[in-house]
Amino acid sequence: xxxxxxxxxxxxxxxxxxxxxxxxxxxxxxxxxxxxxxxxxxxxxxxxxxxxxxxxxxxxxxxxxxxxxxxxxxxxxxxxxxxxxxxxxxxxxxxxxxxxxxxxxxxxxxxxxxxxxxxxxxxxxxxxxxxxxxxxxxxxxxxxxxxxxxxxxxxxxxxxxxxxxxxxxxxxxxxxxxxxxxxxxxxxxxxxxxxxxxxxxxxxxxxxxxxxxxxxxxxxxxxxxxxxxxxxxxxxxxxxxxxxxxxxxxxxxxxxxxxxxxxxxxxxxxxxxxxxxxxxxxxxxxxxxxxxxxxxxxxxxxxxxxxxxxxxxxxxxxxxxxx
Numbered sequence: 001x002x003x004x005x006x007x008x009x010x011x012x013x014x015x016x017x018x019x020x021x022x023x024x025x026x027x028x029x030x031x032x033x034x035x036x037x038x039x040x041x042x043x044x045x046x047x048x049x050x051x052x053x054x055x056x057x058x059x060x061x062x063x064x065x066x067x068x069x070x071x072x073x074x075x076x077x078x079x080x081x082x083x084x085x086x087x088x089x090x091x092x093x094x095x096x097x098x099x100x101x102x103x104x105x106x107x108x109x110x111x112x113x114x115x116x117x118x119x120x121x122x123x124x125x126x127x128x129x130x131x132x133x134x135x136x137x138x139x140x141x142x143x144x145x146x147x148x149x150x151x152x153x154x155x156x157x158x159x160x161x162x163x164x165x166x167x168x169x170x171x172x173x174x175x176x177x178x179x180x181x182x183x184x185x186x187x188x189x190x191x192x193x194x195x196x197x198x199x200x201x202x203x204x205x206x207x208x209x210x211x212x213x214x215x216x217x218x219x220x221x222x223x224x225x226x227x228x229x230x231x232x233x234x235x236x237x238x239x240x241x242x243x244x245x246x247x248x249x250x251x252x253x254x255x256x257x258x259x260x261x262x263x264x265x266x267x268x269x270x271x272x273x274x275x276x277x278x279x280x281x282x283x284x285x286x287x288x289x290x291x292x293x294x295x296x297x298x299x300x301x302x303x304x305x306x307x308x309x310x311x312x313x314x315x316x317x318x319x320x321x322x323x
Contacts, residue, residue, distance in 0.1 A: 003077060005040040006070035008033050009048055013067050014140065017049065017056040072277075075141055079279035090282050094123040098134035098143035101226045103270070106246045107323070108147070111290045119283045130225070138275050144284065146273035147291075150205065158273035159303050159311050163292035164321045165269050167262035168207065169248060171234050171241035178240065179257045186214050186264055193221040193239035195230050206266045207242060231256065246323045269320065276304065294318055 008022070012033070015022045023030040034054075041048055048063035049056040059067065085093050099108065104126060116124060127134065127143055131151035137143040139155045146152055152160055170189065172178050178188065196207060211218045221239050224230050227247035234241035234256065241256075248258045272288065272295075280300070288295040303311035 001040065001043060002036075003073070005036045006073055008036050009040065009063075009067055010070045010074055012037070012049070012056070013059060017058070019056065071141070075275075075277060078141065079277070082279045082281060086279075086281050089121075091119055092121040093281055093283065094125065095145075095281075095284060095287060096125040096127065096143040097145050097147060098127045098129065098137040099147040100131060100134065100149075101128060101228075102244055102247055103147045104128055105228070106244075106249075107270075108291075111287070114290055115283075115287050118286065122283050135273055138273055141275065144274070144278065145287075147270065148273070149268050149270050152271055152273040155273070156308055157276050159276055159306070161272045161274070161288070161292070161295055161300065161303055161311070162315050162318075162320055163270050163272055163295070164323050165267045166244055166246055166323045167267045168242055168265050169245045170259040170261050171231060171243060171248070171253070171256045172259070173235065173237070174255065174257055176240070176257070178259065181259060184259055184261060184264060186211060186216055189240065189242075189264075190216040190218055193219050194242060195222045195224070195233050195239040196220060196242040197227075197230070198223040198225050206268055210265045267322075274304065276308070278304070280304070292321070294320075 007026075011022045011026060012019060015025065019030050019033055023033050026033075037048065044066070046062040046066075047060050048066055050058045050060055082093070097108075108126075112124065112126075116122075125143075127137060129137070131148040132154065134143070134146045134148055135152045135155045135158060138146040139157055146158065147163075152158055170178065170184060178184070178192070181188065190211065199205070199208070208218075219239075222230075222233055224233075227243045230241045230243055231253065233239070242261065245258070245260075245262070248256075272291065285297045285300060288300055289297075299314060302314050306314065
C-alpha cells in the first residue's frame, strides 16, 4: 500500500469518480491512476469502486470506509510535514483561508495586511464560496480556516470558534421615503421591495425569522451573495437594501443612507471553523488572534481538544466584540 494510491482514491472520490478530471488535477495520466487503484484493490482483496466497463459508477460500502481512512492518513501525513516545517523554519509556510465575500472585502483586509507584515514568507491563499462550500473546503483539507456566519455547524468534524457579533442596516438612496425614518419597523420594510442576501449567506436566516415571527411576508425582489452587488441595485432603485452593517463604507457609500436595523433582527455571530486534528503552526495562532483578540493559543488548543460540539462551553461568559 502506497500513499500515492491512497491519494488517488481520495481524489477520485472528490472528483465525482471522474478519473480523467482527477488525472488533470494531479498532473498525471488517467491510465496510471486506474492501474494504481486496481493494484490497491488487489492488495486489499476488495473493490473500492464499482464499475461498468471502464467507468467507475459508485463507491462500494467497503470503499467508503477505506476512502475515509485514506483521508485521515493523508491529513496526518500533511501534519507530519507541518511539524517538520515548524521546527525547521517557524516563519515560513502557507495558510489557506476559505471565506465569503463580506468577510474578504470588509473584515479581513486589515488582519491580512498586518499578518503579511509579520510573516512575509508565509504564502497566504484566499478562497471564496458559499458558507457550505467553504466549510466543505476545510472539512476536506483544501483550506485551513473557514470564516463565515452560516452553515459551519453542518460539518461535525469542524471546531467552531466564535469571533464577533454583528447586525444589519437598511440602505436607501437619500431621496427615498425611508431616508428620514428615525426608527424603522418591520411593517415599514415589508411595504417596500427588498434587496438582500441569498439564503444561506451572511445571516439571512435571522432576517427571514424576524419577518416570520411578526406574520409578515417580505417582498424580496432580488438576492445576491455580494453586498456590493446589493448596493448597486439599491442605487438603481430596485428596492431597499438590507446588508451587514460592516459592509457600509462611509466614503464610498456617501450617496446612500444607512439606517440602523439592529432592533429589528437578532444579531449574528461570525465563526472560524478548523478541522479537528489540524496541526497548528505558530503563525496560524497569530492569525486567529489578529482576527479575534480573545482567541489566544490556550483557548484555541482547549477548543481543538474538546469533544465534538463541546467547544462552545469554553466561550460561555466571553463577551464577543460587536462590529
